Amino acid sequence: MAQLASPSSSPSLPSDLSSLSSRGASLLSSLPSPPATSFSWLTGSSYASSSNPAAAAFDAHGFHLARSFCSPGECAGMIERMSSLASESWHPGSEKAAVFRTDERQEEAQGSSDYFLDSANACHFFAEPSAVDEGGRLKPGVEKMLALNKAGHGLHVGDEVFREYSTSEKIEDLVATLGWRDPVIPQSMYIFKQPRIGGEVTSHQDSCFLHTEPRQSCLGLWLALHDATVENGCLWVRPGSHGEGLRRRFNRNPGHFGGEGGEGGDKGQPQMVFETLASPPVAWEGALPDGSWPPPSEGLFRNGFVPVECKAGDLLVFPGTLDHLSLPNYSGKPRHTFQLHLVEGPGEGVEWSGSNWLQYPEGKEFMSIKKRG
Numbered sequence: 132m133a134q135l136a137s138p139s140s141s142p143s144l145p146s147d148l149s150s151l152s153s154r155g156a157s158l159l160s161s162l163p164s165p166p167a168t169s170f171s172w173l174t175g176s177s178y179a180s181s182s183n184p185a186a187a188a189f190d191a192h193g194f195h196l197a198r199s200f201c202s203p204g205e206c207a208g209m210i211e212r213m214s215s216l217a218s219e220s221w222h223p224g225s226e227k228a229a230v231f232r233t234d235e236r237q238e239e240a241q242g243s244s245d246y247f248l249d250s251a252n253a254c255h256f257f258a259e260p261s262a263v264d265e266g267g268r269l270k271p272g273v274e275k276m277l278a279l280n281k282a283g284h285g286l287h288v289g290d291e292v293f294r295e296y297s298t299s300e301k302i303e304d305l306v307a308t309l310g311w312r313d314p315v316i317p318q319s320m321y322i323f324k325q326p327r328i329g330g331e332v333t334s335h336q337d338s339c340f341l342h343t344e345p346r347q348s349c350l351g352l353w354l355a356l357h358d359a360t361v362e363n364g365c366l367w368v369r370p371g372s373h374g375e376g377l378r379r380r381f382n383r384n385p386g387h388f389g390g391e392g393g394e395g396g397d398k399g400q401p402q403m404v405f406e407t408l409a410s411p412p413v414a415w416e417g418a419l420p421d422g423s424w425p426p427p428s429e430g431l432f433r434n435g436f437v438p439v440e441c442k443a444g445d446l447l448v449f450p451g452t453l454d455h456l457s458l459p460n461y462s463g464k465p466r467h468t469f470q471l472h473l474v475e476g477p478g479e480g481v482e483w484s485g486s487n488w489l490q491y492p493e494g495k496e497f498m499s500i501k502k503r504g
């Protein structure tokens with residue numbers, strides 16, 4: 132698996148990334164047109180592609196890019212809001228385990244902390260592992276606002292600005308166009324991908340963490356609040372991989388939580404454990420394919436990944452089985468994003484899995500954004 136150097140010893144980025152950028156753009160524009168009849172990723176039902184070209188491209192390739200989905204003013208409003216939330220409410224060092232990582236230590240970092248589990252319907256802050264010490268305190272010389280990895284996972288619940296966007300009519304319309312009938316929002320998060328220290332996000336499928344039964348129904352809505360490019364860590368997707376099935380799950384560990392009412396639980400065991408479903412496992416699961424770093428990232432292209440560069444305000448939408456990742460941001464430019472994750476609700480016969488990490492307190496339900504009328 133590719134090993135990335137730590138930021139302090141990282142190679143500087145090649146100064147000309149334009150060929151990487153144009154290779155990505157040309158691969159995206161040469162994806163084949165959808166067939167005349169499409170099949171919904173969500174339900175498997177068929178429809179004439181000409182009746183819904185956006186859904187047809189989404190179902191064929193596993194993503195849809197809505198350019199200029201938000202205005203510069205909306206993006207600036209979300210950036211500003213997060214800046215004041217973090218400066219008022221984040222106190223580095225008050226929560227020992229509050230770092231976020233997606234490498235081989237993910238199970239340990241996100242599987243041993245009530246602060247993570249309790250973020251389900253709150254706004255909790257998670258630092259970049261390289262910005263804080265073992266006690267979660269800022270390392271000398273690190274500026275607080277530049278140390279954050281992400282904030283989540285209930286921004287849409289508790290905050291006015293993020294709720295307004297999450298429940299906006301344009302979100303309802305887009306999600307309905309792509310085939311969701313009773314969408315509810317289990318999760319939202321704000322990712323900072325800070326200049327110079329923003330870590331990679333390793334290859335994964337979102338349904339690993341946001342699992343539904345009896346079928347997968349997760350939809351990710353990834354909104355670029357700054358321009359996201361190959362220089363500052365844009366998303367890379369593997370077109371068509373959404374049809375390959377779920378490879379892994381991140382489960383609550385019954386050994387830790389015990390049975391009904393927590394009986395028989397052993398708090399010495401990890402809270403969360405990964406379960407591998409794919410056989411054989413994909414070589415880059417929870418990692419980056421060999422040759423991903425440094426650019427020109429030949430290993431990513433060789434394995435079918437394509438960079439999706441976005442302008443601030445563009446929205447990239449993809450189902451929970453699409454393989455995706457992002458490289459670190461060693462540039463001097465920030466790359467903030469706001470993500471929503473939806474699933475189908477009970478009205479469509481879909482249930483949230485009880486073994487997912489994210490669970491609401493008894494009696495509280497996920498926010499619905501069902502299209503009115």
Ligand SMILES: O=C(O)CCC(=O)C(=O)O
Nearest residue numbers: 322332337351457468470
């Ligand atoms: O923003 C990133 O770099 C990764 C985000 C991601 O993987 C997700 O939203 O599922």
